[in-house]
Amino acid sequence: MTPETITIDKGYRQQFTRRVAMLCALGVAALVSFFVDMAVGPSMLRFNEVIQAVWSPDTVGLAQRVIVWEVRMPYALMALLVGACLSLAGCEMQTVMNNAMASPFTLGVSAAASFGAALAIVLGLSLPGIAGEWMVVVNAFLFAFGATLLLQLLSSMRGSGPEGLVLFGIALVFMFNAFTGIMQYVATVEALQQFVFWTLGSLSKANWDNIPLLTALFVVITPFSFASAWQLTALRLGEESARSFGVNARRLRLLSLLRISLLTAGAVAFAGIIGFIGLVGPHIAKLLIGEDHRFSLPASILSGALIMSLASILSKVVVAGAIVPVGIVTSLIGVPVFVILILRKRS
């Protein structure tokens, strides 16, 4: 090895170690936040009581057990999951769109999910055999996914450039918003309130039916995402250079969009519209760890989970005993972190 390559190699190792350390730090922060989320609540349970209720639920009273198992844990887990899903989706989206302002909600995916939810809440329309609250979930999912397919169809008719995708995506946003507007126009007062609450985003729908579903979705999709990490990094260097590495940009974009729509649809279906995480989670990750997707993808997952978990804590303590929809406080948590990171990067 020449001295130059040794220096490069050493630099790379240092960078590698630093990034791994950063990932670990993010992971620990998210974990700590999860524990705090589990420990905080209006009932003043002590932390060891929470732990006792977790490890040996049969030894504690019914109230303690229900508070820990039916209220705190589902909310805390849902916060991590939703944050992870949306932030991962956002990270991929920003790369395949080659647009720092892109988020899972840019291309009409959430607008479509909203319309699906509105159909269920306002008109009670869903697939046959689906009833009750599952209608909202199934509809949000179907429409988010359908919107992605439509987007693919439209953009494949025009060529696969990101500009075309963004334009079609914006068109979809306005179209679905208009559809949703019509639903709101014909809605009953009660359905309208229910829908507004849904759009604010909330962890209060978390329960032991939907958490395993979202977990499964996340666990199945993430490996595919990680497997495309180097291709995404190559794409980040520009479409030409990606092609020179042998990356099929069009195919990469298609599969990535598929993952994005699944992750977004899953998160939106169970927690409503939480718009901010998918945009800022990936940026925080990249500011901390750089553009190498082998690191920025997991870092996005962790930073999204962390912000969402912090937001979940805040939503419980703003008004003790009351619940502020988590979608409202997400920005309150994320924006200061974001601004500080940008300023530090500048200086």
Add this chain to the structure above:
Amino acid sequence: MRTKLKISFLLLTICFATGLHAQPITVTDVVGREVTIPQPAKRVILGEGRQLITLSLLVPDPVAIVAGWTGDFAKSGGLLYEDYRKRFPALDDIPLIGTSGKETVSTEQIIALKPDLAIFGAGSHGPDAKSADVIRTLEAAGIPIVFIDFRLHPFKNTVPSMELLGKVLGREQQANEFVAFYNRRINHIRGTLAKHTDLQKPKVYMEMIRGAAPPGSPGNGNLGEFIEFAGGNNIGTILPGEVGTLNMEYVISEQPDVYITTGIAKPGEEGIVIGQQVYTYQTQESLAKHASRAVVSPLNAVKENRVYAMWHLFYDSPLNIAAVEAIAKWTHPELFGKLQPHGVLKEINERFLAVPLKGVYFAELKK
């Protein structure tokens, strides 16, 4: 001589009557605005369609005086709306000024309908006291507006609202009768409680349900005021506004003694099935299902089977007097066990309402 007397008497009567007729009516509404209208209103706009029920306490044919309304009663009124339609087929012909939300209301449509009065709620799904642009435009067009309130602070505002409506609609006698009826029942509860100054205040958890959504609970206002009045301790008073969402953990840790839920579902819909033309078993089924959720299982109220349901629209109606009795009965059965909320509705049916309420409006969960 006799004819002359007759004639002069007749003239006097006419003078008196026309004099009375031309007498402008000045009222102060619940938000403190002074409003003058030249004569009792014959064509009114309802900012919330559901206030047709309120009008039907005072006017035998309320539909005849409604010049325009929002569509919320048609959508939320359930089978009660159908009964109104049967009784007053002209209901279908009342022009809409908007659908449900206040942003759907067309000021132009209101003006075009040439009403002589607009009746809005101080806080409502339709235009309310915060709808500055609607108020400004209607006033500029010479359409007087009065604000009533059964929703933000019903305990304070129900009686003034009814007196106000009696005046502006020229139905003071009916309004006074209703107010007397209302006050008599309120005073009975107030008097009984005054005799028991050392009374324990049971904790009451109330949730207001719409479909399967996370329920809202009354805070400092709305039905929460009646809980406090009836000698209960509303655990929702920690909420910043009139209505908000409580953390279930807080509810569990408060251990409410009484659990009251409101509902508006028709048979076959999600939520608490209760209201016009609903059968007891349907309410019981939906209430039992609701009370069997894991998250409410630790509540004392559930363990001791103090779980109750009432019709949702009491939260925005002078019929709230029946709800007050129900709340009192459920909160202090030892004092008010003999009160019959359905009996109150029966008396209201017989003495006031144009379309009687028939069905289940209150329910106690059976073991």
